[in-house]
Every structure is written in structure tokens, then in C-alpha cells.
Amino acid sequence: MSYIHKTISGLKSTSPAQAEFYQAVEEVLDSLAPILESNKLYQQQAIIQRLVEPERQIMFRVPWVDDQGMIKVNKGYRIEFNSALGPYKGGLRFHPSVNASIIKFLGFEQIFKNALTGLPIGGGKGGSNFNPKGKSDGEIMRFCQSFMTELYRHIGPTTDVPAGDIGVGAREIGYMFGQYKRLTGRYEGVLTGKSLLWGGSLVRKEATGYGVVYFAENMLSIKNKTLKDKRCLISGSGNVAIYAIEKLYELGAKPITCSDSTGTLYHEEGIDLSLLKKLKEESRVSLASYIEVHKNAMFIPINEYPKGGHAVWRFKADAAFPCATQNELTLADAQALITNGCKLVSEGANMPSTQDAINTFVDAKIAYGPSKAANAGGVATSQLEMAQNSSMQTWSFVQVDEKLKEIMKNIFETAHEAAIEFGQPGNLVLGANIAGFKRVADAMLEQGVV
Structure with missing residues (x-):
């Protein structure tokens, strides 16, 4: 059995019944064979085994009260997957389909997507099986406040900066930010996807x-x-x-x-x-x-x-x-x-x-x-929002859009050139996976066994 397939087999044994996560891992690892063969150090330092295992997995209950006074309970997740390149960065998804497998697949993909942007951000993801559809604003606010009451312990502007995803827009980000501020007493860029009224970035929605x-x-x-x-x-x-x-x-x-x-x-x-x-x-x-x-x-x-x-x-x-x-x-x-x-x-x-x-x-x-390259515009603009927050500046729509356009061009060129380098010109799946992996793996090598 090959090194890669041994890793996948071991993952299925230690993380059972997570089909979406396995699918994401297999898609990435199967295209890494050329770079693993060309640099044995990645195998010697167990980079693959370390990459597929999150640095931290946080699971918690989220109790809240609906408009009829009934207590409801949902599951909450935050998977802090890899911080070799910077603070964990990735969205929060509120949808009935959310489970540990979904969040882990999203978090794993986020590592490589964020690496491809060239920006200083690691990979993470989170969310809940809460369904915002059909809920009143009051119910959504109470859920978000309960969710943040646990999550706030694990996030921060230089540690983990969540964003929105399916079911989480400016309304939900607002409610969570308000609760974070109440609990910590700090007004800081701990979430992206914020309203333009209080620290959000133009072009983030688009x-x-x-x-x-x-x-x-x-x-x-x-x-x-x-x-x-x-x-x-x-x-x-x-x-x-x-x-x-x-x-x-x-x-x-x-x-x-x-x-x-x-x-x-x-x-x-x-x-x-x-x-x-x-x-x-x-x-x-x-x-x-x-x-x-x-x-x-x-x-x-x-x-x-x-x-x-x-x-x-x-x-x-x-x-x-x-x-x-x-x-x-x-x-x-x-x-x-x-x-x-x-x-x-x-x-x-x-x-x-x-x-x-x-x-x-x-x-x-x-x-x-592939998605990890083609849909990286959202997380890239989230990082641009972080940059504006830290510098206390606001950039125009045109400025952000131009930066986004340049980042997407750089991502394409990086994946395109990696595909050529490893003998499969035009194969952006292989190119994106190898380019993203190399940036993260080399950072992990330089930072030792952590």
C-alpha cells in the first residue's frame, strides 16, 4: 500500500463515518504524488499525517429559546485545522446538513484555498446544524448569542477569525459580534463579513x-x-x-x-x-x-x-x-x-x-x-477586510475589486505554473493542490514539529 493510501486508510480508522471529509482528503492527496516523490522530506517529517489531522476540534451544544418559549438545542463546531501560514480563517455555516464530516471537509479545503491566495491566513471552518430559514430575527439573535457564548473563548483577531458562509450573512455576523463584544469588552476585527456601518469591507458580499x-x-x-x-x-x-x-x-x-x-x-x-x-x-x-x-x-x-x-x-x-x-x-x-x-x-x-x-x-x-482555486475570492476579500480593520482604513469598491481581480489572477497563474512544472499542463486540480500544499508544507517544516 502506498504512503498516501496508508494515510487515508489510517484516517478512516481514526475518524469513522466522515464521507465528505474522506472525499476532500483523497482528492488532494491523490494529486500530491509527484511532489512527495520529488521531496522525501515531506514524508520523513510526516507532513501529510499532520495536515489531515486538525490542530484543534471544538464541538459544543447551543441551547436557545424560540418565540414560543421552548428550549431548543443545536450542535456547534469550530475546526481549527492549520495555522502554519497565519490565524485560522474560514466561514461559519448554519444549515441542517452541518455535521463533523462537512465541517472537516470544508476546513481541510480551506487550508489550501487560503494558501493559494498568498495571504497570511491559515485554514479553519465552523458552524451549526441550526436552520435560519423560517426563524424570526429574535430567534436568530438568541441562537447567535448562545453560539458565540461558547465560541468567543476560541477566537481572536490574531488566532482565529471566522466569516460567513451558507446561512450566515451580515445579520448573523452582527448578532455574533455584538455578543463577542459584550463578553470580552473589546471592539476588534474578530469576524469578517461585517456590515459596512461598523468595519465591513466593500465587495465582500460580491x-x-x-x-x-x-x-x-x-x-x-x-x-x-x-x-x-x-x-x-x-x-x-x-x-x-x-x-x-x-x-x-x-x-x-x-x-x-x-x-x-x-x-x-x-x-x-x-x-x-x-x-x-x-x-x-x-x-x-x-x-x-x-x-x-x-x-x-x-x-x-x-x-x-x-x-x-x-x-x-x-x-x-x-x-x-x-x-x-x-x-x-x-x-x-x-x-x-x-x-x-x-x-x-x-x-x-x-x-x-x-x-x-x-x-x-x-x-x-x-x-x-477547482473550487479551492476558483472560489477563493471570498476568503481573499475577508483578509482584505482584516487588513482594513487593523489599519483603521476603509478602501473604495474599486480598490477592493482591483485587489480581488489581481489575487484571482495570481491564484490562476500559481496553479497553472505548478501544473506545467509537474508535467500536467492545464490540469489545475493537480496544480492548485500542489501549489497550496507546498506553501503550507514548507512553512510547517520551518516551524518544527508542532
Whole structure:
């Protein structure tokens, strides 16, 4: 058994029943063979074994009281995975699907994503199986306060700086920051994704969506092509999807799909962005309401999805942007995309493609941007928010957007050059994994056995 597979086998033994975590680890480690062979020191110093084991795993209960006076209990998590490059950095996710496996896969991915940005931040992730949907502001506030009552002991501006993720926006960040301030008596940049009124950064809400499109533009630029006039499929309808659609329109592309938990929307004329924002940012209703305004659009309910896949990927298009959640793009979906003329996939969600789908994209040699590289715009802008907080400055939208664009270009070039160096030009999965690993691993070597 190889060194890598021994490591994975040992991980499954010590961390049982964590399928998403295993998937993330296997995807990374399988592409590290070339660099592990070229530098035996990584094996001698047990870098892989140390990387797959979090430095700290914090799990706690979160009791809170609903509007009827009933006591509810949720689980809370913070996985502080690796701090070789800087304080732990990664979002908090509030969603019913959250469990230890989900948080560990997200935290593990975050190590490499953050390393690729070139910024001084380590990797972490957290969250809860609390579902904000359908809850009143009062219930969300009480939950967030209870969550922070435990979490505050483990975070700080130079130790661990959480951000938002699915289910955690400026409202939830505000409630948690208020409780942190109450408990510590300190006003400091301990959370990112804050309101612009009190320390947030312009472009933070848009950053992941904009970044995934900037990454796609870089993938096309080496072929002397652009996104102009390209038909694009987008999944999701949260911040990532909405602002990917916004940036696609700015660059002359034509986004024709989006989706939510109830189904897929297809609009041949192009998604009506202002209506989408109204439905999802203001009214927070199903995408099915879209066709009440645009009769010529099509809504496919989730119970009518094709077997083994998703309706959002079954239309003719040039490019695809999975921006919803993990494992939303299957082997059948990947095959359908390629059959329908798709030449580019840029991932806005975390690990949205299954391993079979990734292999299909790589084998077909289409332009494929893996999530740890393509969706790093969010965490990059979070670090820019930290920089503004520490320097007591506020940068303009244009300033932050330009910095974001440059960071995404650097991430692409780093992954692209690593792929060439290790004999697989164009394979950004291998390039991103090796480049991210090398930066973290070399820092770990210099810091000794910790």
C-alpha cells in the first residue's frame, strides 16, 4: 500500500463515518504524488499525517429559546485545522446538513484555498446544524448569542477569525459580534463579513461570485478567448450565484440558469438579475415565483430532475458555474455538460463536483477551475477586510475589486505554473493542490514539529 493510501486508510480508522471529509482528503492527496516523490522530506517529517489531522476540534451544544418559549438545542463546531501560514480563517455555516464530516471537509479545503491566495491566513471552518430559514430575527439573535457564548473563548483577531458562509450573512455576523463584544469588552476585527456601518469591507458580499468569474476569464485568456457572448449555466441563487451572474453580465456573457432547493430556473433570454435579487435578497421566496413575471421562462421542480443528476446542467452552454453546494454536479451531469458543448467549468461552491465528474472534466481536457482555486475570492476579500480593520482604513469598491481581480489572477497563474512544472499542463486540480500544499508544507517544516 502506498504512503498516501496508508494515510487515508489510517484516517478512516481514526475518524469513522466522515464521507465528505474522506472525499476532500483523497482528492488532494491523490494529486500530491509527484511532489512527495520529488521531496522525501515531506514524508520523513510526516507532513501529510499532520495536515489531515486538525490542530484543534471544538464541538459544543447551543441551547436557545424560540418565540414560543421552548428550549431548543443545536450542535456547534469550530475546526481549527492549520495555522502554519497565519490565524485560522474560514466561514461559519448554519444549515441542517452541518455535521463533523462537512465541517472537516470544508476546513481541510480551506487550508489550501487560503494558501493559494498568498495571504497570511491559515485554514479553519465552523458552524451549526441550526436552520435560519423560517426563524424570526429574535430567534436568530438568541441562537447567535448562545453560539458565540461558547465560541468567543476560541477566537481572536490574531488566532482565529471566522466569516460567513451558507446561512450566515451580515445579520448573523452582527448578532455574533455584538455578543463577542459584550463578553470580552473589546471592539476588534474578530469576524469578517461585517456590515459596512461598523468595519465591513466593500465587495465582500460580491467577492466569491466575482472571483469565480475572474478565474474563468483567466482560464480563457491563455487561449486568447473571453467570456463575451458565452452562454453560461449557474447553479444556486445565494450570494455566490447572484454576483457571479452580475459579473458575467458585466463581461458580456449570457447566464441562462440558476437554482434553489425547490428546483431549477431556465430563461433563454438571460436571467433577470434585478428580479432574482428581489426574490432572493428581499422576499426570500422560491424561484418558482420568477415565472409569474417572465412567462417564457421555465421552472423545473426538483422532483422532475433527471435520474442521477440535476436539471440545471442539462442545457446547451459554453460554460458552467456550480455555485450551490457540495456534490451537486455528478458524473451524469458532467457527461451532459460536455455533450452539450460546455468547454469551461469554474466552481463557486465548495467541492461541488463529485470525483467522477472531476475525472471526466480533466480527461476531456476542458478548462476546469477547482473550487479551492476558483472560489477563493471570498476568503481573499475577508483578509482584505482584516487588513482594513487593523489599519483603521476603509478602501473604495474599486480598490477592493482591483485587489480581488489581481489575487484571482495570481491564484490562476500559481496553479497553472505548478501544473506545467509537474508535467500536467492545464490540469489545475493537480496544480492548485500542489501549489497550496507546498506553501503550507514548507512553512510547517520551518516551524518544527508542532
